[in-house]
Amino acid sequence: MIWTVVQTSWRRLKNNRSELLLTFVVPVIFFSIFAVIFGSRGGSASGTPKIKVAISDTSETPIAKRATVLLKEQQSLRLTDRRSARSAWSNQAENEEEVATVNRDAAEDLVRRGMVSAAIVFEPSVEGTMPEVRVLTDTYDQVASQVVTALVQRAVMTALSESKTPPLAELPNSVRPASFANVPLEASGAAAIKPPEIAVVDVLGGKKTNPVIAMYAAGIAVMFVLFSATTASGSLLEERENSTLDRLLCSRLTMDQLLLGKWAYLTLIGVIQMTLMFTWGAVVFGIELLSHWEGFTALTIVTAGAAASFALFLASLCRTRTQLGWISTIVILTMSALGGSMVPRYLMSENIQRIGMITFNAWALEGYNKVFWRDLGLRDLEWELGVMTLCGLVFILSARLFAVRWERT
Numbered sequence: 001m002i003w004t005v006v007q008t009s010w011r012r013l014k015n016n017r018s019e020l021l022l023t024f025v026v027p028v029i030f031f032s033i034f035a036v037i038f039g040s041r042g043g044s045a046s047g048t049p050k051i052k053v054a055i056s057d058t059s060e061t062p063i064a065k066r067a068t069v070l071l072k073e074q075q076s077l078r079l080t081d082r083r084s085a086r087s088a089w090s091n092q093a094e095n096e097e098e099v100a101t102v103n104r105d106a107a108e109d110l111v112r113r114g115m116v117s118a119a120i121v122f123e124p125s126v127e128g129t130m131p132e133v134r135v136l137t138d139t140y141d142q143v144a145s146q147v148v149t150a151l152v153q154r155a156v157m158t159a160l161s162e163s164k165t166p167p168l169a170e171l172p173n174s175v176r177p178a179s180f181a182n183v184p185l186e187a188s189g190a191a192a193i194k195p196p197e198i199a200v201v202d203v204l205g206g207k208k209t210n211p212v213i214a215m216y217a218a219g220i221a222v223m224f225v226l227f228s229a230t231t232a233s234g235s236l237l238e239e240r241e242n243s244t245l246d247r248l249l250c251s252r253l254t255m256d257q258l259l260l261g262k263w264a265y266l267t268l269i270g271v272i273q274m275t276l277m278f279t280w281g282a283v284v285f286g287i288e289l290l291s292h293w294e295g296f297t298a299l300t301i302v303t304a305g306a307a308a309s310f311a312l313f314l315a316s317l318c319r320t321r322t323q324l325g326w327i328s329t330i331v332i333l334t335m336s337a338l339g340g341s342m343v344p345r346y347l348m349s350e351n352i353q354r355i356g357m358i359t360f361n362a363w364a365l366e367g368y369n370k371v372f373w374r375d376l377g378l379r380d381l382e383w384e385l386g387v388m389t390l391c392g393l394v395f396i397l398s399a400r401l402f403a404v405r406w407e408r409t
Helices: 002-014 017-042 062-072 104-112 144-163 211-233 235-241 244-250 255-285 290-317 321-339 350-356 360-373 378-402 404-408
Strands: 051-057 077-079 118-123 132-137 198-202
Touching: 002 017, 017 321, 051 062, 051 104, 051 144, 062 077, 062 118, 062 144, 104 118, 104 132, 118 144, 132 144, 144 198, 211 235, 211 255, 211 290, 211 321, 211 360, 235 244, 235 290, 235 321, 244 255, 244 404, 255 290, 255 378, 255 404, 290 321, 290 360, 290 378, 321 350, 321 360, 360 378, 378 404
Parallel strands: 051 077, 051 118, 132 198
Antiparallel strands: 118 132
């Protein structure tokens, strides 16, 4: 009898496509997604995202100039100014030789707006020859600040050792280098040089009550709003199965009114859900909600509206609620993984980050990060609000197009 139970269960699984997909296909899909995200960082250099940095040099010292040249030669850095920072969609790296240095205020503004991960500032010091070195960091990317600080220290040490290197003619042939950049530390006397002090300034995170929560609250909120909206949109399919939809359409109610009513309801639920979540975060975990209420309100309404449109679009594609369940699970988890709800986008390669921008999760998260992490206003949310509004419009129009079949039956 035990074997009979096993055979019966296997036949049921074999004849249930949704359960087959969730059991055998979905784990492979998500393993592949996370393998691509994390595997690209440990693979070739081309897969590892370059760290965008800006350089400000007001010291005009030989050491700062030489250190700037050495930093431009680093394969892991991408030197950026205000003009080249806007070319985020370009697949080709900027020509670092043409990238100009910026002033101190412009460098800090680039970090604050998220256009660069860090800014390297060389300022005059009382000594004159040795500049004061500061690294302005954005701890949203917790890896970049440490990497940049280490590279700056090495570049300044190399520049300082070269300034103390004796003429090449006086060096023994065994240690005579092809260029000053390759002079061994033992030959140049750099081993006795005191490492320069690099002042690391956290431009954004240092002012946050709870920076970790401020970074990740939006990712969880957007993902669960999508799940709740798609679950609620299944009522359309239930009404279709029990013939309630036919009776509704035989009344004065039109399909347009039905879809808009469902959309308004799902949007309202999404707004309440996100408001409740962020209010709880403000009370318990110290998220600065009241001081960012304008940006939060605009983003929450647009995000909830786009999620509602997306849920209705998925419901109009499916024929049964079971089918909606497994399709929405696969799609939403995939969007959340690529869009940054599960894994911070700075951990992804540049190609994966570009792919993630096709999901409105990424746009919503970027908008919330601008509000709560970067303290930017409504004027700086134009792209995020515009893209999500367009997504919501496209999804609701697509849902209306697929819902035509319900009117014909």
